[in-house]
Amino acid sequence: MNTVQRLLSNTVLAFISSIVVKAGNALLFILIGRWLGPGESGAFSLATTYYTFVFGLSALGLHEIMVRDLPARRDESGRYLVNYLTLRLLLSVAAYGLLLLGLRLFSPYSATTTQIILILSLAVIPEAVFSICQSLFEAHERLVTPMLASIASSGVKLLAGFWLLRQGAQVVQIAWVIPIASAASLIVFAPGLARLFRRVPQRLPARLDAAFVRLQLGYTPSFFVIQFFSLLDYQSDALLISLMLSEEALGHYTAAQTILLAFNLMPLAIRTAVYPLMSRYYHEAPDKLAVLYDKISRYLFALVLPLATGVTLLAAPIIALVFGPGFEPAVPVLQICIWAIVFLFLNVPHARLLLIHHKQREAARMLGGVTLLNVALNLLLIPRAGIAGAAVARLLSSFALYASFYAYTHATVMKLSGRPSLARPLLANALMAAAVWWLRAFPLPASIAAGVVVYAAAALLLGIVPPQDLVYWREIVRRRD
Template identity: 30%
Template sequence: MTESLKLRLIKNAGWLFSAEVISKLLAYGVVVLLSRTLGPEGLGQYSFIFYYVGLLGIFSDLGVGYYLMREVARDRKKLNELLPGVLGLKIVLAIVNFLVIVGITLFLPKPDWMKILIILAGAEAMLTWIAGIFVSIMYAHETTRYEAIARTTERLWAFFVGGAVIYTFKSLSPFIVALLAGYTLREIMRIKWGLGFIDELKIRFRPEVWKNLLKKSYPFWLIGLFTLIYYRTDMVMLSLLRGDYETGIYRAAYTLIEVSLFVPNIVVSTAMPSMARLWKENKETLKVLFKKSFQMLTLLGVAGLAGYYIFARLGILIVFGEEFLPSVPVLRILAFAIPFMFLNSLLASYMNATGKELAFTKITGFTALLNVALNYFLILHYGAEGAAVATVISQGAQVLLVHFSLKT
C-alpha cells in the first residue's frame, strides 16, 4: 500500500474508532439503564419496536445508496450526474415505506401504545433513510469525521437526555420519544455536512431516471434486504413466538456481542471506498489491503470468542444484574458467531467493491432464508438459545459460501 493511502485509512479509522468507542459505551449505558429500570420485558418491547421498524425498512433504499457510494468513490465527477435522481427516488421510497409500516402495524398483536410508538419510529426513519445518502457521499469522499461527530452527538443525547427521562418517568413511551428526538438531530447534522460535498443540490422525480438507476442498484438492494432479514429476524420472531421476556433475555446477550462489532465496522467503513477505487487503479495493492484486513479481523474475532465465552457470566452480572442470568448461555453460544461476523463484514464489502455483487446477492439470499428457517424451528423448541444457535450456523455458512465463491 502507498504511504498516502495508509495515512488516509489510519486517519479515517481514527475518527470512526473514537466515535464507535464512545457511541458503544453510551449505547451500552442506555440499554443498561433501560434494562435495570424496566427489566427483561421492557428491554424486549424496546428491541421489538426498533428491530421491527428496521425489518420493514426493506423498500427504503433499493440499493441506490450503496451504488452511489461505490460509483462516486471510483469517479467523483459522477456525483452531480447521479445525485438528483437518487435523492428523488429516496424521498418517494421513504414515504412509501412509511405507509407500509403504518398499514402492517395496525394489525399487529401488540397494545395500542406500542403501535403508536412504532408509527412514530417509522416517521423518524424516513429522515434517517434520506440522510443515509449524505453519509454515502461523505464516505465516497473518504471523509469520516463528520459521521463520527453526528453519531457521537446522538449517543450523548440518548444517554443523558434519554437516561434522565427513563429515570424520571420509569416508562418506555417517553424514553422512545426522547431517543427519536436524538435521531432527528443526528440526521440533520448528516444532511448539513453532506451538503458541503455537493456543488448544487438538485432533486429529480423522473421515473425513467429511476429505472436506469435500479437496473444497476438492485443487487445491492437484494443484499440489503437479505441482510435486514438476516439480522432482524431473530428479535422480531422471538417477540412474536415467545414474548417480550424471552426477547429481552436474548437482547441482553446480543447487546454485549454488538459492542465488539465496532471493530469490523471501522475496518470496513474506512477500507471499502479505497477497495472500490483500487479495483480500477491497482489490483495488487487491493490484494494486500484485503489480505491484511482479513488477517487482522480473524485474529481479533478469535480473541473476542475466547473473551466472551470465559467472561459471559461476569459480564451479564456486572452490566444487567441477576435478573438477566438466563442470558449467560445465550451469550456463550453467540460468542462463536463473532469470528464469522467479523469476516462477513469484510467479505461483503470486498465482493461489492469488486463487481461481484450478484454472486454475493445469491449467497446472502440463501443464508437469509436459512436463518429464518432455523430461527422458526429453533425458537419454537429452545427460545433465546435457539435463536443464538441459528445466528452462529447462518454466519458460519455465509463465510464458507463466500470463501468458495472467491476461489472459483
C-alpha cells in the same frame, strides 16, 4: 497522509461513528432494563427491530451503490446527493406507510407495544437523510463529519432518555427520543457539506434528473435482495422470539446482543474504511487490491479470535456488571453468539470483493439461501431450547454465509491464499485463555487486562505481525511524529 495512514484513520473514525450511533439505543436499552425490567426493555427492542426492517427495506442498497460508484466521479457529487436524497426520502415515507397499514390490519402485540413501534420507527425519515449524507462523505474518504453527527445524535438520545427515566417516564414516552435525536443530528452535516463542495468543483449541476434516477434504480434489485435477506437473517431471531416466546425472553436475548454491539460494529467500521479504498484500487491498481485483501484477512483473524475467547470465558460477570440480577438467561446466548461475530469479521473482505466485482447478484443468492437456513433453524430450535436455540441458529447460519462467500470468492474473483495463518494466533490465544481462566474469580478489569497483556506479548514473540509489517508501521508512526 499516505494510503495506509488514511486507511487506519478512516477505520478509527468509522468505528467511532458506528459505535456512537448505536450506543444511544444500546445504553438506553440498558437503562430501561435496569429501571423497568426485561419486559419493558423487550418492548423497546422489538420496536427497534421493526425500525431496522423499515429503514433497511427502504434503502434499496443506495448507500452501497453510492460508495461504490462515486469515488471515481467525485465531480458529480452534487447530482448524486440531490437525486439519491430525494429517492431515499420518498422510499422511507412509503415504507413507514406500509408499516402503519400492516400494524393497523394485523398486529400480534398489545396496543402499547404497537404504539412504541410506530413512534420509534418515525426515525426512518431523518435517518434516510443521515444515510445519504454519510454515503457522500464515505465516498470522499472524509469521515470526520459523519462521526460528529453520530456523536450529536447519540448525545441527545442518551441525555433525553436518561432524564425521562429519572422523571418516571415509560417506554412510550422514551420512544420519541429516537426520531427527535436523529433529526437534530442532521444540523451537523450542513457546514461539512459546504466545505466539501467548496473543495470539489462540480462538473454537472445538482438538480433532479429523471434519467439519472432511472439509471440508478437499475442497479438496485440485487442490492435490495441482499439488504432484504441481511435484515431477515439478522432480525428474524428477535421477531420469532417475540412471537413464539415473550417480550421478557426477547429482553434477555437482546441483553446479550447489546453486549455484542461493539463487536458487531467493529467489522462494520472496517468495511466502511476499506470499501472505498478497495473500490478505488479495483479501478486504478488491481495489484494493490490483492495485497490489501490478503493482509485484511490475516489481521482480522488475529484480532477477532482473542475477543471471542475472552467474552466466552467472562460472559457471566459481564452480564451481571451491565444489567444486574435478573438477566442470567442472557449468559449462554452471549457465549454462543460471540462466535458468530468471528465469521462476521472474516467475511468483510470477501463481501466487499464481490460487490466491487459486480457480483452482487451471486452474493444475493448465497445470502438468500443462508437466510432461509437461519429462519428454519430458528423455527426448529427456539421451541426446543428457547433463546439459546436462537443463538445456535445465529452461529450456524453465520458460518454457512462465511463458507459460501469464501468459497465463491476464491473460486472466481481473488485466487490468493487469503486463508489466515492459524497456528500462531491459536497458540497466542490459548496462552491468553489460560491466563483469563486462572484470573476469572478476580475483578473483571483485572481479567481483561491480563488477557490483553498476555495475548499482545505472545503475538509479538510469535511474530503474528510479520517483521516487514512492523517496519512499515514504525515508519508510519515516525512520519506522523
